[in-house]
Amino acid sequence: MRLMPVRPNLYISLTLAAAACAALSGCVVGPNYKGPPIVAPDAVSAGAFRRAEHARSDPPPSTWWLAMGDPQLNHLIDDAFAASPDVEAAVARLRQSRATLGKDRANLLPTTGSSAAYLQSKGLTNAIGGGSSGQTSSSSSSQSSDALDVYEVGLDATWQLDLFGAKRRAVEGDAAATQVVQANLEDAEVSLAAEVAQDYVTLRDLQQRLALTEQDVAVERRMLALTEVRRRGGDASDLDVERMINQLRSTQAQGVPLKAQIVDQLDRLAVLTGRAPGDLDKVLEPVAPVPLPPKVVAVGDPASLLRRRPDVRAAERTIQQKNALIGQRTADLFPKVALLGEVGYTSGDLSSLFKTNSFSYVAAPILQWSPFDFGRTRAGIREAEGERAEALANYRKTVLGALRDAETALAAYGSQRENLQGLLAVEASAEHTAELTARQVEGGAATSLDQLIAERDRVSAQDNVSRARAQLTLDFIRLEKSLGLGWSSGPGN
DSSP: OOOOOOOHHHHHHHHHHHHHHHHHTTOOOSOOOOOOOOOSHHHHHSSSOTTOTTEEOSOOOSOGGGGGOOHHHHHHHHHHHHHOHHHHHHHHHHHHHHHHHHHHHHTTSOEEEEEEEEEEEESHHHHHHOOOTTOOHHHHHHHHHOEEEEEEEEEEEEEEEOTTSHHHHHHHHHHHHHHHHHHHHHHHHHHHHHHHHHHHHHHHHHHHHHHHHHHHHHHHHHHHHHHHHHHHTTSSOHHHHHHHHHHHHHHHHHHHHHHHHHHHHHHHHHHHTTOOTTTTHHHHOSOOOOOOOOSSEEOOOHHHHHHHOHHHHHHHHHHHHHHHHHHHHHHTTSOEEEEEEEEEEEESSGGGTTSGGGEEEEEEEEEEOOSOSTTHHHHHHHHHHHHHHHHHHHHHHHHHHHHHHHHHHHHHHHHHHHHHHHHHHHHHHHHHHHHHHHHHHHHTSSOHHHHHHHHHHHHHHHHHHHHHHHHHHHHHHHHHHHTTOSOOSTTTO
16 A cells, blocks of 8 residues: 655644654653661661670671681582572573563664565456446456556654653663662572571581590490499499490480481582582581681671661662552553654555655654543552552561661670680580599599590580580571671672
């Protein structure tokens, strides 16, 4: 079909109308985002945490695990960041969100296209005008051989003017949503680093406990043998021997679940680092000490905590996303204007297709407006306002939860440091007792059984200290996680 040209004066009028609409496009309806609400102002403005007696307010390092000085742990966390399925999924979601943002930004621009067509029709005259009964057969034959050719080449464009900012609000909301996904990625990294460290420390603790249990078994075997000797000499009864046998069996039984838990931790670490269960057995089966936290821990202040924690940033960006949605819904109250345009060449002869007299164009504005929708649009606005109110409440909850996590973790870490100091004193006393008993045995003032009992007490004290050290490190990891540390922006870029 040939496009009919529009009169020049009408074309000029449409051009001026488009310019006027573009000038008006600075209007953006809906509330402008003014930042998150202030939550717990006294706590946030404080220069230090309330329970930071055992920590400094210096800025903490993001890669906190390096301070524990365990190369094996460092390698495991690096491997987890590089191969964890959870991180890969979070990165994929970030790419999707960025693509959505790019699509909405492109929607601000016109949609263009091109077309080319060729039409051929035979017998068109008969089909349109018919023929009289008096026509000769030769005339009929001539008409049936007539053909109509049409060649057409054109460009078209459609531009929906963003008069009231609906598209710009969509871009604003998608930009905030992308930042939410970015923060979720960083939060996944924080959790992953903490989980790898916790599982690694638990593994080393279990290995230490198993080794101490085996030492305890060796001591109790010696005690059983000595008790049997004493029974033969009349200094011990059958009941004494039976008690020692039960004690030995009970201690041996303690090692069975420890071995199963060690296997579980090995498999957990393998999966966290993107490996199959069992792939880390040879690397991690050799017993190694539990890594310890640094002597001085830097924790920063509450305000920096809220700026750093990914979950707080995600909650704040969600508020802006929902705020932009209100603007999108509000723009539906107003008319929508789209400009349609097409230019091209149409001719029945290919050789004259691009001549001046074959040129044609169409330009037309389209107005859409539904002022009477029985309250649907305003209901959508109220719905968006409710979503923003929910986001505000969730933000307050997230901020308070972040402050609580940090204060609770600081209190637990400080308490465990004191507990460890007490158990170290008990261990030192048990060591001294074992040494004194050994000297008394040499001088005849104590029996070999007394020495074995002192040795078992020493092993028990060592086990308590080992557990306390592991718990101190676990509390340190919990503290670093509560501070929102351990993420990097590398995988998402």
